[in-house]
Amino acid sequence: MGNRDTEEKRTEIAELGEFGLIRELTAPFTVKNKETVLGAGDDAAVLLPCPSCEEYTLLTTDLLLEGIHFDLTYFPLKHLGYKAVVIGCSDIYAMNGTPLQMTLSIGVSAKFSVEQLQEVYEGVRAACDDYGIDLVGGDTSASLTGLTLSVTVTGKVDRQKIVYRSGAKLHDLICITGDLGAAYMGLHLLEREKRALKGVKDPHPHFEGYEYLLRRQLKPSARREVIEELASADIVPTAMIDLSDGLASDLLHICKQSHCGARIYLDRLPIARETYQLAEELHADPVVAALNGGDDHELLFTVPLSLQEQIMHVGGIEVIGHITAKETGVALTTPDGSDIPITAQGHTETPKG
Amino acid sequence: MGNRDTEEKRTEIAELGEFGLIRELTAPFTVKNKETVLGAGDDAAVLLPCPSCEEYTLLTTDLLLEGIHFDLTYFPLKHLGYKAVVIGCSDIYAMNGTPLQMTLSIGVSAKFSVEQLQEVYEGVRAACDDYGIDLVGGDTSASLTGLTLSVTVTGKVDRQKIVYRSGAKLHDLICITGDLGAAYMGLHLLEREKRALKGVKDPHPHFEGYEYLLRRQLKPSARREVIEELASADIVPTAMIDLSDGLASDLLHICKQSHCGARIYLDRLPIARETYQLAEELHADPVVAALNGGDDHELLFTVPLSLQEQIMHVGGIEVIGHITAKETGVALTTPDGSDIPITAQGHTETPKG
Numbered sequence: 001m002g003n004r005d006t007e008e009k010r011t012e013i014a015e016l017g018e019f020g021l022i023r024e025l026t027a028p029f030t031v032k033n034k035e036t037v038l039g040a041g042d043d044a045a046v047l048l049p050c051p052s053c054e055e056y057t058l059l060t061t062d063l064l065l066e067g068i069h070f071d072l073t074y075f076p077l078k079h080l081g082y083k084a085v086v087i088g089c090s091d092i093y094a095m096n097g098t099p100l101q102m103t104l105s106i107g108v109s110a111k112f113s114v115e116q117l118q119e120v121y122e123g124v125r126a127a128c129d130d131y132g133i134d135l136v137g138g139d140t141s142a143s144l145t146g147l148t149l150s151v152t153v154t155g156k157v158d159r160q161k162i163v164y165r166s167g168a169k170l171h172d173l174i175c176i177t178g179d180l181g182a183a184y185m186g187l188h189l190l191e192r193e194k195r196a197l198k199g200v201k202d203p204h205p206h207f208e209g210y211e212y213l214l215r216r217q218l219k220p221s222a223r224r225e226v227i228e229e230l231a232s233a234d235i236v237p238t239a240m241i242d243l244s245d246g247l248a249s250d251l252l253h254i255c256k257q258s259h260c261g262a263r264i265y266l267d268r269l270p271i272a273r274e275t276y277q278l279a280e281e282l283h284a285d286p287v288v289a290a291l292n293g294g295d296d297h298e299l300l301f302t303v304p305l306s307l308q309e310q311i312m313h314v315g316g317i318e319v320i321g322h323i324t325a326k327e328t329g330v331a332l333t334t335p336d337g338s339d340i341p342i343t344a345q346g347h348t349e350t351p352k353g
Numbered sequence: 354m355g356n357r358d359t360e361e362k363r364t365e366i367a368e369l370g371e372f373g374l375i376r377e378l379t380a381p382f383t384v385k386n387k388e389t390v391l392g393a394g395d396d397a398a399v400l401l402p403c404p405s406c407e408e409y410t411l412l413t414t415d416l417l418l419e420g421i422h423f424d425l426t427y428f429p430l431k432h433l434g435y436k437a438v439v440i441g442c443s444d445i446y447a448m449n450g451t452p453l454q455m456t457l458s459i460g461v462s463a464k465f466s467v468e469q470l471q472e473v474y475e476g477v478r479a480a481c482d483d484y485g486i487d488l489v490g491g492d493t494s495a496s497l498t499g500l501t502l503s504v505t506v507t508g509k510v511d512r513q514k515i516v517y518r519s520g521a522k523l524h525d526l527i528c529i530t531g532d533l534g535a536a537y538m539g540l541h542l543l544e545r546e547k548r549a550l551k552g553v554k555d556p557h558p559h560f561e562g563y564e565y566l567l568r569r570q571l572k573p574s575a576r577r578e579v580i581e582e583l584a585s586a587d588i589v590p591t592a593m594i595d596l597s598d599g600l601a602s603d604l605l606h607i608c609k610q611s612h613c614g615a616r617i618y619l620d621r622l623p624i625a626r627e628t629y630q631l632a633e634e635l636h637a638d639p640v641v642a643a644l645n646g647g648d649d650h651e652l653l654f655t656v657p658l659s660l661q662e663q664i665m666h667v668g669g670i671e672v673i674g675h676i677t678a679k680e681t682g683v684a685l686t687t688p689d690g691s692d693i694p695i696t697a698q699g700h701t702e703t704p705k706g
Contacts, residue, residue, distance in 0.1 A: 011467035013493075021467065021493055025474045029481065029488045033453050035509070036487040045489035047454060049402040049410050049509065057402050057410060061490060061505055063458035067497040100386050101400060105416035105503060114364035114377065121378045128382065134389040135382045136398035137414060140366075140374055144420040150458060150503035152414055156388070156402065 041257070042165050043094035043242050044155070056162055058155040060091035066146035074190045074205075077116055079218045080149070081123025087244070088153030089131045090222035090297040094242035095164070096230075097157035101136045102128070105150040107143035120149075131224060161236050163301070168239035168258035172302035172323040175237075177223045177316055179270040180247055181286060184293025185278045186210070186217030192282070212274045220297045227299075229314050240301035246292040248342045250300050252330060258302075261328040264321030264342075267335050291332070291342070394610070395518050396447035396595050397508070409515055411508040413444035419499035427543045427558075430469055432571045433502070434476025440597070441506030442484045443575035443650040447595035448517070449583075450510035452484055457491040460501035473502075484577060514589050516654070521592035521611035525655035525676040528590075530576045530669055532623040533600055534639060537646025538631045539563070539570030545635070565627045573650045580652075582667050593654035599645040601695045603653050605683055611655075614681040617674030617695075620688050644685070644695070 016024055026040055037056060038046040044060035064070060064084055072080075085102060092099040104124060108117060117140065128135055133153065193205035207214055230237065239258055241250045247269075255262050269290050279286035302323055303311050311317060321333075331339040369377055379393055390409060391399040397413035417423060417437055425433075438455060445452040457477060461470060470493065481488055486506065546558035560567055583590065592611055594603045600622075608615050622643050632639035655676055656664050664670060674686075684692040 009466075009468050013461065013463065013465065013467055013470070013495075016467060018493065021470070024467065025470060025493070026488060028474075028478055031487045032481075032485055033487055035453050036489055039454075039487055039489040040491070045454065045456065047410075047489070047507070050406045050408060052405050053403045055403060057400075059454070059456065059490065059505070059507065061456040061458055061492075061503065063460055063492070063494055063501065063503050065460045065494060065496050065501065068460070068495050100388050101392075101398065101412070103398065103412065103414040103505065105414055107416055107418045107421070107501070108366065110366065112366065113362075114366055114369060114374065115362050117366070117374070117378060121381075125381055128385075132385055134384045134386055134392055135379060136384075136389055136392040136400070137412065138393070139414075139416070140371065140378070141416055141418060142366075142421050143418050145498055148416065148418065148460070148501055150414065150416050152412070152456065152505045154400065154412065 038164070043091040044097070046095070046162065054159055055156040056159055058092050058095050058097045058157060059152065060088055061150065061152040062087050064149040064151070066148065071194070072147065073194050075218060077119035078123035081120040082127045083218070083220055084149045084151045085124055085127035085131065085133070085153070086220050086222045086297060088151045089127070089133070089224070090242045090244070092153055092155035093222055093224060093227045094240050094299060095155070095157055096161055096227060096236065096240060097155040099131055099133045099153050099155040101134045102151060102153045103136060104138040106138070106140045107148035108140060109143045109145055109147070112147065131222065163237045163240040164257070165239055165241050165254050166257040168254055168260050168302040168323045169304070170260065170323055170325060171305045172238050173305055173308060173311065173319050174251070174262060174264060174321040174323065175301050175303060175311060175317050176247070176270065176298055176320050177226045178296070178298040179272045179275070180296055180298065181275045181289030181293040182213050182216035182272050183220060183295040184289045185275045186213035186215070187295070188282060188284070189213055189278060190217065210274055210278055212272060213278060217295065220295065222297055223299045226314070226316060233310055233314055235303060235307055235310060235314070237301035237303050240299060243296045243298045243300050244294055246294050247300065248291040249344070252342065252344055254300065254302070255330050258323070259326050261324040261326050262321060262330045263324050263328070263333055265333050268318060268320040270318045391517070396444040397450070399448070399515065407512055408509040409512055411445050411448050411450045411510060412505065413441055414503065414505040415440050417502040417504070419501065424547070425500070426547050428571060430472035431476035434473040435480045436571070436573055437502050437504045438477055438480035438484065438486070438506070439573050439575045439650060441504045442480070442486070442577070443595045443597070445506055445508035446575055446577060446580045447593050447652060448508070448510055449514055449580060449589065449593060450508040452486045452506050452508040454487045454489045455481070455504060455506045456489060458503040459491070459493045460496035461493060462496045462498055462500070465500065484575065516590045516593040517610070518592055518594050518607050519610040521607055521613050521655040521676045522657070523613065523676055523678060524658045525591050526658055526661060526664065526672050527604070527615060527617060527674040527676065528654050528656060528664060528670050529600070529623065529651060529673050530579045531649070531651040532625045532628070533649055533651065534628045534642030534646040535566050535569040535625050536573060536648040537642045538628050539566035539568070540648070541635060541637070542566055542631060543570065563627055563631055565625060566631060570648065573648065575650055576652045579667070579669060586663055586667055588656060588660055588663060588667070590654035590656050593652055596649045596651040596653050597647055599647050600653065601644040602697070605695065605697055607653065607655070608683050611676070612679050614677040614679050615674060615683045616677050616681070616686055618686050621671060621673040623671045
């Protein structure tokens with residue numbers, strides 16, 4: 001009947017990687033409508049509802065699947081609902097925008113109760129309140145196995161102040177909010193305790209001293225306050241991206257789309273004390289966590305060198321390097337002055353919180 | 354760790370039904386932004402990007418899960434991609450709007466190849482071309498089992514011409530596009546052949562004479578041409594809804610939201626010859642298929658009685674009844690003049706194509 005003869009040629013999805021796959025699949029599509037300013041390729045799509053609008057409409061969507069993006073052994077349903085909204089809002093902030101509305105579709109198997117779904121929605125509501133957005137649609141549907149969340153977030157941004165990944169210029173400063181690798185280490189901690197306590201009745205996981213890492217994984221924030229502070233200081237970044245795939249991968253996105261290189265400095269990378277501490281305990285490298293750990297939902301952005309003084313006065317931001325010519329590539333400079341090239345590597349989907 | 358203590362009280366999702374569940378979950382949410390004109394409760398959310406816009410932005414989202422919404426034993430991947438877009442576009446047309454953009458997120462297990470995903474995207478592209486919309490985002494992600502599609506479609510509609518479910522008035526004519534129950538009977542045919550050919554190598558299903566029913570299930574259309582013809586004729590319906598849950602359920606939505614009753618006539622229901630024929634073969638009632646079969650993606654709408662003459666000149670539309678006072682309820686009148694009350698019944702999720 002339907003799909004029997006379709007497997008004559010078989011390319012494994014893993015061969016292409018996440019970004020290669022999306023490129024391959026979407027290459028044949030062309031834009032038809034004048035209302036579409038930018039389709040795929042940035043943190044959110046950019047739409048112009050009418051020619052006289054002073055603001056663009058932003059649109060971003062994310063799919064969260066049980067067993068891939070979250071593990072309900074340790075991920076509280078309320079936090080899951082909260083995080084799903086944060087992920088979408090972070091994409092809107094990464095365009096220098098303001099999130100406004102969201103839709104949520106949930107696929108849910110019979111093992112879940114109404115009360116459990118209410119917990120998910122409680123988290124969604126808390127996030128809607130924290131980020132000032134309206135839930136405007138979506139639905140729930142049966143599923144054969146597990147929990148699926150699909151979140152779409154819309155937003156707005158002044159047409160003169162939109163920030164793409166593609167606007168970084170030579171000598172621009174590379175800035176980052178918050179710290180790196182904590183969400184990733186939080187995930188490792190949760191996974192460790194899950195393994196250690198497997199089959200144990202009434203388990204008591206050991207999280208003492210690492211509450212910060214857990215919070216970064218289980219209840220992340222989107223950087224609303226940074227976007228607002230930049231606006232107050234009248235600073236418009238030249239390029240920006242949400243750090244969801246890890247600094248290395250996301251910096252490469254900016255450099256590729258801005259046709260430039262970058263130099264970042266190891267001793268400038270903001271890494272929390274707890275991240276160092278747990279990395280030591282687990283015999284892991286905190287710098288690898290900082291570079292390749294996903295889920296931070298910090299903002300990586302560039303500003304003109306002339307704004308160095310001003311950017312220092314905005315709280316919670318570190319300058320970690322600068323934009324270079326494309327030919328010099330993208331590299332991490334260690335304290336002894338040697339350069340480690342940063343090259344593409346797909347975002348690892350497992351384990352993920 | 355996470356969700357152990359959350360099951361103290363347990364209400365089964367089935368106890369509330371699809372619509373009751375959504376009401377329960379979304380009741381605590383309130384609208385905060387002036388840009389949000391209407392949240393949940395119609396075919397699409399209604400947004401006003403800026404006060405000077407002459408058009409509203411529309412937003413609708415759907416989640417399609419393997420084993421619940423489609424069965425890949427007989428559902429070709431290309432058609433699945435096509436149908437996912439049609440479902441979203443139909444929601445936009447049901448607001449009297451024009452679809453413009455879409456995002457697609459896919460969750461896919463390792464059993465799928467790149468070539469199979471390309472088939473899904475081919476169908477999406479064909480639908481984007483047929484309905485004039487742009488693919489502007491989304492992603493693919495690993496999944497543990499099966500295929501998940503999440504589609505969000507945006508659109509626009511003149512602020513003066515938007516049509517809600519809530520606008521039907523006493524004596525309005527109830528109109529319907531196309532015919533009813535064919536998609537549902539197509540699904541039954543596919544399920545019958547699936548059962549009959551289970552375990553058969555090189556199966557040859559018997560579909561002769563029922564190609565129309567298959568097409569209605571596997572490659573449905575959204576009623577773009579009707580919306581365009583209504584616009585040409587300068588007719589703005591008073592209320593409208595996409596027929597996705599079956600005529601009975603969707604007519605009840607209009608009556609509930611418009612605070613009115615309705616009388617529809619059995620001998621006016623448009624039912625295709627093939628629908629009758631297969632129903633007879635399967636000893637099923639074609640009227641039940643017409644009233645309760647989902648997936649038709651026709652438009653159900655109301656127009657003022659004064660437009661009776663004009664609406665007759667628009668092709669592909671049947672007038673099946675009229676709006677009555679709320680107190681008279683919603684009923685189907687049979688040819689012998691007796692009234693059968695139409696009461697709420699949840700949309701059945703299984704079997705579904």
